[in-house]
Amino acid sequence: MSRTSQADKRRTLNAQKITEAAIELADSQGIEALSMRKLATQLGVTAMSIYNHVANKDDLLSLMLDHVVSEFERPQIKGDWQETMRRRAHSMRQAFLRHPWAPPLLISTITNGEQTMRDTDATLGCLINAGFTYAAADWARNAIDSHIYGYTMQELNFPVEPDEYKAAAAHYLPMIEKSDFPYLHGATLALVNGEYDGVTQFDFGLNLLLEGLARQLQSGQLS
Amino acid sequence: MSRTSQADKRRTLNAQKITEAAIELADSQGIEALSMRKLATQLGVTAMSIYNHVANKDDLLSLMLDHVVSEFERPQIKGDWQETMRRRAHSMRQAFLRHPWAPPLLISTITNGEQTMRDTDATLGCLINAGFTYAAADWARNAIDSHIYGYTMQELNFPVEPDEYKAAAAHYLPMIEKSDFPYLHGATLALVNGEYDGVTQFDFGLNLLLEGLARQLQSGQLS
DNA sequence: ACCTGAACACCGTTCAAGT
DNA sequence: ACCTGAACACCGTTCAAGT
Numbered sequence: 491m492s493r494t495s496q497a498d499k500r501r502t503l504n505a506q507k508i509t510e511a512a513i514e515l516a517d518s519q520g521i522e523a524l525s526m527r528k529l530a531t532q533l534g535v536t537a538m539s540i541y542n543h544v545a546n547k548d549d550l551l552s553l554m555l556d557h558v559v560s561e562f563e564r565p566q567i568k569g570d571w572q573e574t575m576r577r578r579a580h581s582m583r584q585a586f587l588r589h590p591w592a593p594p595l596l597i598s599t600i601t602n603g604e605q606t607m608r609d610t611d612a613t614l615g616c617l618i619n620a621g622f623t624y625a626a627a628d629w630a631r632n633a634i635d636s637h638i639y640g641y642t643m644q645e646l647n648f649p650v651e652p653d654e655y656k657a658a659a660a661h662y663l664p665m666i667e668k669s670d671f672p673y674l675h676g677a678t679l680a681l682v683n684g685e686y687d688g689v690t691q692f693d694f695g696l697n698l699l700l701e702g703l704a705r706q707l708q709s710g711q712l713s
Numbered sequence: 714m715s716r717t718s719q720a721d722k723r724r725t726l727n728a729q730k731i732t733e734a735a736i737e738l739a740d741s742q743g744i745e746a747l748s749m750r751k752l753a754t755q756l757g758v759t760a761m762s763i764y765n766h767v768a769n770k771d772d773l774l775s776l777m778l779d780h781v782v783s784e785f786e787r788p789q790i791k792g793d794w795q796e797t798m799r800r801r802a803h804s805m806r807q808a809f810l811r812h813p814w815a816p817p818l819l820i821s822t823i824t825n826g827e828q829t830m831r832d833t834d835a836t837l838g839c840l841i842n843a844g845f846t847y848a849a850a851d852w853a854r855n856a857i858d859s860h861i862y863g864y865t866m867q868e869l870n871f872p873v874e875p876d877e878y879k880a881a882a883a884h885y886l887p888m889i890e891k892s893d894f895p896y897l898h899g900a901t902l903a904l905v906n907g908e909y910d911g912v913t914q915f916d917f918g919l920n921l922l923l924e925g926l927a928r929q930l931q932s933g934q935l936s
Numbered sequence: 937a938c939c940t941g942a943a944c945a946c947c948g949t950t951c952a953a954g955t
Numbered sequence: 956a957c958c959t960g961a962a963c964a965c966c967g968t969t970c971a972a973g974t
Contacts, residue, residue, distance in 0.1 A: 503957085526948065538949085539958050547948065567896075594817040597863075598870045607894055615896035624900045625909035632867065633918030637856070640820075640863030644855065647821045671830055673790075673838035677847045686848035695856030698925035699918065706921075726938085749967065761968085762939050770967065 503535060505543045509553040513589065516554070521591035551595060556603030558592045561585040565612040571620035572700050578613065579638050579696055586642040593643050626712035630703050637695050645692075655681060655688040726758060728766045732776040736812065739777070744814035774818060779826030781815045784808040788835040794843035795923050801836065802861050802919055809865040816866050849935035853926050860918050868915075878904060878911040 511532050516524045526547060530537040544550045563581035565574045586593050602610070610631075617627035650658040659681040668675040681688045706712050734756050739747045749770060753760040767773045786804035788797045809816050825833070833854075840850035873881040882904040891898040904911045929935050 525946085527946090536959055538960085541949080542957050594821070594866075597866045598817075600870070600872045607889075607897060611894040611897040614900055618896055618899070623909070624903045625911075628900065628909070628911065629913055629917045632864070632913040633860070633921060636860050636863030636867060636918055638863070639866065640859030640861070641855070643817075643820045643862065644859060647823070649823045666830075671834040673841055674830060674834040676841070677837055677851065680847045686846070686851070688851065690852055690855040694852045695859055695922065698856060698922050698929075702921035702925050748965085750965085759940055761941085764968075765938055 503533065503539060503543060505553060508533065508540055508543055508550065509557060512550055513554050513557060516591045517589055521595075524591075552599065552601065552603060555592060555596050555599055556605045558585055558589050558596065559603065559605035559609055561588075562605075562609055564608065565616040567612065567615040567619050569616075571616050572704060574616050575613075575634060575700060576696065578609075579634060579692075582638050583642050583692055586646065590646045593639050593646070597639050621707060621713045623713060626707075630712075633699055633703075634696070637699055641690075641692055641695060645690075652687075652689050656684065659688070726756065726762060726766060728776060731756065731763055731766055731773065732780060735773055736777050736780060739814045740812055744818075747814075775822065775824065775826060778815060778819050778822055779828045781808055781812050781819065782826065782828035782832055784811070785828075785832055787831065788839040790835065790838040790842050792839075794839050795927060797839050798836075798857060798923060799919065801832075802857060803915075805861050806865050806915055809861075809869065813869045816862050816869070820862050844930060844936045846936060849930075853935075856922055856926075857919070860922055864913075864915055864918060868913075875910075875912050879907065882911070 508529070512524060512529055515529055515532060519528075526540055527537045530540055533540075540550075544553065561581070562585060563577050565578050599606075613631050614624075614627050617630055618624065622630060659678045663675070663678050663682060666675045666678055680686055703712070731752070735747060735752055738752055738755060742751075749760045749763055753763055756763075763773075767776065784804070785808060786800050788801050822829075836854050837847075837850050840853055841847065845853060882901045886898070886901050886905060889898045889901055903909055926935070
């Protein structure tokens with residue numbers, strides 16, 4: 491009987507199952523809760539079994555990240571490059587909202603997985619096809635990705651939800667001395683008074699970049 | 714004699730000394746090498762002594778981050794807002810190059826320290842003084858910071874140094890199948906052939922943002 | 937008031953032993 | 956070929972005991 495149950499485990503456990511369980515654990519409990527021991531428990535197995543399928547925890551994280559990248563919408567080479575870049579950016583933000591642990595790890599990843607290479611290839615392809623030089627395509631991709639990563643990481647770590655901004659501002663206002671922080675005080679007061687809603691826009695920065703790129707491309711600075 | 718040495722320790726150890734030693738350790742050995750035990754050894758003291766001056770490791774990290782923020786150039790309220798924002802951005806990038814562990818922690822920090830509030834106040838002040846509404850100043854600051862954080866984190870984690878790009882490209886080229894990754898292959902080949910240098914520019918994305926903001930401000934969309 | 941050693945509840949990972 | 960338990964070298968932090 492113990493033979494059968496072990497045989498069952500052998501059939502079920504593999505790198506993909508481990509990766510999926512790890513992502514689910516990191517999504518629901520946070521990345522700091524992802525330990526080899528907890529993951530093993532979730533899988534109904536001993537911590538050490540995992541090492542038969544992945545080299546170590548870093549290897550597991552790489553597999554998890556490559557899966558996240560697979561959720562990015564792959565750019566079409568042909569077509570409206572601005573719209574294609576916008577669709578990719580939005581899909582990346584959505585993937586990061588589903589997997590909030592991913593951006594800091596993904597941006598720090600040294601070796602690139604299969605999916606990352608596919609994403610980079612298609613992104614460069616779209617821009618080059620639109621008339622960008624290799625150098626300009628590289629700069630453009632870098633600037634767009636900076637915004638996607640920087641914006642979503644700020645967004646993910648913002649301490650209050652959009653529908654609580656006004657209440658939070660009213661709560662913090664007394665702690666922001668008008669004499670010490672006049673503009674922060676003014677901005678917080680404007681929020682309390684409903685003069686603006688405090689919601690930043692992903693598309694605001696993205697449009698600044700895309701419109702600037704379009705303008706430079708049209709005037710021949712990038713081609 | 715043991716009395717004197719303990720009295721000496723009491724005089725020397727304080728939150729500021731601990732913070733400085735922690736920053737030095739993180740700068741030189743990496744943030745993952747910063748443990749309470751190693752930090753204590755560096756300070757010639759027991760790990761537990763540290764807890765007499767900081768609440769816990771998170772508290773220590775907050776103190777470290779507030780010090781990093783103090784190295785940002787504080788925006789002048791009056792003056793050329795574009796130039797002021799550019800100076801702040803460059804000083805932030807330089808601070809992050811000195812303290813590469815800081816950006817992911819700083820962008821994730823929930824509670825803001827004194828220096829962070831001063832930076833935010835002066836940044837908003839500069840933009841509001843230039844004619845931005847509260848909302849527009851918030852969007853602008855968010856977009857600029859997204860670029861600073863996103864760009865520097867990509868830069869800090871890029872696996873090769875600029876003067877090794879060409880050699881690295883030549884090394885990786887055979888691994889990038891032309892049929893699988895045509896554009897990545899082409900870009901790498903262009904790098905090997907010296908058609909472009911592969912160096913991305915911090916100012917490229919920053920200028921796109923600032924020029925776009927200036928254009929929208931001038932046309933009355935943000936005021 | 938501050939420093940200390942022992943202890944607790946965790947980690948990732950190695951290794952020899954099982955089947 | 957894969958799973959396991961014990962062990963090692965680490966963590967952050969609590970607590971009672973010192974001065």
